[in-house]
Amino acid sequence: MADTTSNTHQTGFGERVGFWSYFTGQGMAMSFLTGMLTTYLLMNGIAVTQVAFAMVAVKLWDVFSDTIFGIIFDRVHFRGGRSIPWLRIAMIVVPVMTVIVFSIPAFLSPGTKLLWFVLSYIFWDTAYTISDVPIYNLVTLMTSDTNERNGILAFARMAALVGVFISTMLATFMVSERGGFSFSQTALALATVMFILMLPVSFTAKERVHQVDANEKYSLREIWQYVKSNKYLQRYYLYYIISGVTWTSSAVDLFVSYYFFGSALVSTLTMIAMAIPMAILSPLMGIILKHVDKFRLFFWSAILLSVTTFMVYFGGTHSLMLYLILISLRSIPQGVVLTLNLTFTPDVVEYGKFSSGIDARGIAFAVQSFSGKLISLAQPLGLFVLGFFAWQPLQASSFAALEHEAVTQSATALSGLWVVSQLLPAIGAAVALIPLLGYQLRDKDVQLMADANAGKISHDEAVAKLSPRLLK
Known part of the structure; x- marks a missing residue:
């Protein structure tokens, strides 16, 4: 055709x-x-x-x-x-x-x-x-x-x-x-x-739209001033950075599968256990958000993510079946958090324009991009912590070679491996909730701000209808 x-x-x-x-x-x-x-x-x-x-x-x-x-x-x-x-x-x-x-x-x-x-x-x-x-x-x-x-x-x-x-x-x-x-x-x-x-x-795409280069640039001082004035941008991305940097499990996932459950292939079962609930949940998110406030859903899911990660830490090593069940259970709130985590930037942009009159979405999305890069520090953080548990260097080209050479780790090292995999992410997810306690933007209020910013209603009309907590 x-x-x-x-x-x-x-x-x-x-x-x-x-x-x-x-x-x-x-x-x-x-x-x-x-x-x-x-x-x-x-x-x-x-x-x-x-x-x-x-x-x-x-x-x-x-x-x-x-x-x-x-x-x-x-x-x-x-x-x-x-x-x-x-x-x-x-x-x-x-x-x-x-x-x-x-x-x-x-x-x-x-x-x-x-x-x-x-x-x-x-x-x-x-x-x-x-x-x-x-x-x-x-x-x-x-x-x-x-x-x-x-x-x-x-x-x-x-x-x-x-x-x-x-x-x-x-x-x-x-x-x-x-x-x-x-x-x-x-x-x-x-x-x-x-x-x-x-x-x-590279050979099928056509650049058919003439693009006028935008020269919108911000100095470091302007970026800092905007971030400092937008309290909800600060609070949300403090959560995002803390929870992301401390989610160290991906750094050691294959070693967890190999040393605790006997095969590196267990990590594929873990991924499937995580993927199934997420695959079911994601298509339903649009319907769910029509009936539930986005931040409330996100906040309670973030709490459950921390709780279920603690559950994995305390019960996950008892058996492979229990481990997979707990991982599947955790993936439900995790799926909500991962689906919604970057949808708050447009909200804080609307708040920033409504409260200051400045439409600095470029700065807000720059903060989003910077934060996304910053959380990649989770891998070296996990390794620093693992280094405190006497982890021994390995020399093998694959897990088949590792199995053939029967390379083992001490009980202390394996304890550290489990801490990096589950306890540190659980603690980080809990601590990250603290800045969210001061996050007061709700869907109804964001819509009012967006309408005012777009000129559909006046600023005073929006203020009159906003939730009282935002006016404090």
């Missing part, structure tokens, strides 16, 4: 499929790196605290790389389009750098291995940033219809989750004691799939 643009779409079907395919490949790259990197480094004979220090260094680069590339993206223009030339670079360098990160030569000394990791990760992160900024800009060049853009991006997020699922399942099996593949072999196989998935958009 010919690829034609329907009356309701400016984009063709092939364009949209290529766009979504790109997100699937990109999701595979990110999930493979974040899910496997800590395990890979710890199996390269490097001390856990050294890995942690190195990861802090590269994660700090990770925090600021988007800003640096944003400046380059605004100033460097290639022939052939605004975004597409960058994507043609990204589809090659992201898979290549993924392989290089996971190909540390075994004969190198621990210090040289660490240097290989730091340099290769910085290049990988730069490559990933090159893949990320242009693809989000591309959708604004493909269509000027905001509803069409929203629909394309909504499906793109689902496509990215498909990539995460595929990458996690395949990579876990391949490096497990059953699969027997090395990390570098696994990286090469997945990188090939990433390239194939990221390729089409």
Whole structure:
């Protein structure tokens, strides 16, 4: 069938499929790196605290790389389009750098291995940033219809989750004691799939919309002043950062599966146990929010997330079945939190404009982006804590090699492994609730502010109808 643009779409079907395919490949790259990197480094004979220090260094680069590339993206223009030339670079360098990160030569000394990791990760992160900024800009060049853009991006997020699922399942099996593949072999196989998935958009997408570059820029002083004046932006993102930085379980998930339940493949069961409730819940969220205030649902889910994580910590090691049941139970409030966690930024933007008259959504979304990068420090934090429990360095190319060599850890180290996996996230989720206690925005109030900001009602009319707690 010919690829034609329907009356309701400016984009063709092939364009949209290529766009979504790109997100699937990109999701595979990110999930493979974040899910496997800590395990890979710890199996390269490097001390856990050294890995942690190195990861802090590269994660700090990770925090600021988007800003640096944003400046380059605004100033460097290639022939052939605004975004597409960058994507043609990204589809090659992201898979290549993924392989290089996971190909540390075994004969190198621990210090040289660490240097290989730091340099290769910085290049990988730069490559990933090159893949990320242009693809989000591309959708604004493909269509000027905001509803069409929203629909394309909504499906793109689902496509990215498909990539995460595929990458996690395949990579876990391949490096497990059953699969027997090395990390570098696994990286090469997945990188090939990433390239194939990221390729089409560069040749199917059309930049049909003329884009006028926005010159809206903020100084550090202006950003700080806005954040300081918007109390709900502060309170929500304090929650987001505290809970995210302390969610250290992903750093050690494969080791938990291997040492507590006998196989690294158990982590795939864990993922399925988490995915099923989330898959059921996500499509129903729109209906639920018609009847329940968003923040109340989020807040009580955040409480339950902390409670159920404590339950996993105290009861999860008794049996695999109980562990999976508790993980499934926890995934229900976790699914709500993950679904809603970034939907509060538009709310605090409306509050900021209503209370100050300043529409600084660029600053608010910059805070969102910065916070999202900052929570990646959860991995090195988990390793720092694990280092206090006498974790012994490992030297193995895969879990099959680890099983063959019968490498064990002390009871103290395993206790630390479980603390990093469950107790630290539980405590962090509980502490993070404190700033939310002062978060007073509710759906009804946000709608009133939005109507006033849009000129549908006057500022005084909105104030008269706002909840009394907001006027204190």
